[in-house]
Amino acid sequence: MAVKRSDGRAFDEVREMSAKVGVIPNADGSALFAFGNTIAIAAVYGPRQLHPQHMQNPLKGYLRVNYDLMSFSVYDRKRPGPSRRSSEISKVTEWALSPAIYLEQFPNSVIDVQIYILQADAGTRTAGINAASMALAHAGIPMKSLVCSVAIGKLDQDLIVDLTKEEEDFEEGEGATDFPVAVLANTNEFSLLQMDGKLPPERLNEVLELALKVTPKIFEVQKNALKACVGGKDE
Ligand code: UDP
Numbered sequence: 001m002a003v004k005r006s007d008g009r010a011f012d013e014v015r016e017m018s019a020k021v022g023v024i025p026n027a028d029g030s031a032l033f034a035f036g037n038t039i040a041i042a043a044v045y046g047p048r049q050l051h052p053q054h055m056q057n058p059l060k061g062y063l064r065v066n067y068d069l070m071s072f073s074v075y076d077r078k079r080p081g082p083s084r085r086s087s088e089i090s091k092v093t094e095w096a097l098s099p100a101i102y103l104e105q106f107p108n109s110v111i112d113v114q115i116y117i118l119q120a121d122a123g124t125r126t127a128g129i130n131a132a133s134m135a136l137a138h139a140g141i142p143m144k145s146l147v148c149s150v151a152i153g154k155l156d157q158d159l160i161v162d163l164t165k166e167e168e169d170f171e172e173g174e175g176a177t178d179f180p181v182a183v184l185a186n187t188n189e190f191s192l193l194q195m196d197g198k199l200p201p202e203r204l205n206e207v208l209e210l211a212l213k214v215t216p217k218i219f220e221v222q223k224n225a226l227k228a229c230v231g232g233k234d235e
Contacts, residue, residue, distance in 0.1 A: 029139025
C-alpha cells in the first residue's frame with residue numbers, strides 16, 4: 001500500500017459504522033446506517049396493492065426504491081427533485097435488494113422503499129442499501145438474506161475500501177476508481193457491481209475478495225441493530 005489514507009485508515013478498514021432501526025415510527029420498517037460522515041435513512045411501506053393496476057404482476061411483487069440526497073446533505077446545496085443520478089441509484093438499489101426478498105409471496109403488490117441521504121461524503125448508495133436492507137427486515141418482509149454494501153476503491157494502483165469524497169477525487173497516478181458492490185450476506189452472492197473509473201480485468205478478483213472480507217463486518221453491525229430493536233433494547 002503506497003497511498004496513505006488521509007484519515008489514517010488501513011486499506012481494508014471501513015469508516016466507523018452506526019446503525020439503528022425504528023427511526024421513523026410511522027413507517028412499516030425503518031433504519032439509519034452511517035459510514036462516517038455519510039448518513040442514510042430508509043423507510044419501508046407495504047407490501048400493498050400496486051397502482052396503476054396495469055403495472056401489477058400476478059407472479060410477484062415489485063420493490064420500488066426512491067433514493068435522493070437531502071438539499072442540505074452536501075456543501076453545494078443539492079437542487080430538490082429527481083435527477084438522472086437519483087434515478088440511476090434508485091434503479092440499481094432495486095436490483096441490489098430484490099434478489100434478497102421473496103417477492104413471489106406478494107403478487108400484484110408493491111413494497112415501497114424511500115432512501116434519503118442526510119449527509120453525504122461518498123458511498124451514499126452503499127449506505128442507502130445497508131439502511132434499506134435493515135428497514136425491510138424491520139418491516140417483517142420475508143428475506144433470504146440481509147444485503148451488505150460497500151464501495152471498493154482503487155487509488156492509483158492501491159485497492160482500498162469505503163472511499164470518502166476526498167478519496168473519490170484522488171487524481172495522482174491513475175487517479176481513483178470507485179467500485180460499489182452489494183453482497184447477500186448469507187450466500188456471498190453479489191447483487192450489485194458497478195464501476196466508475198478503470199480497472200484491469202485481471203484485478204477484478206482482488207476487488208471481489210476485498211469486498212467479501214469487509215461485508216461480514218457490515219452484516220454484524222446490521223444484525224446487532226436489528227437484535228437491539230427486537231430485544232426491546234433500542235436506544
Ligand atoms: N455529491 C455532491 N452533490 C451531488 C451529488 C454527489 O456533492 O449532487 C457528492 C456526495 O458526497 C456523494 C459523492 O459526491 O456522496 C459521490 O457521489 P456518487 O454519485 O459517486 O455516489 P455515491 O458515492 O454517493 O454512492
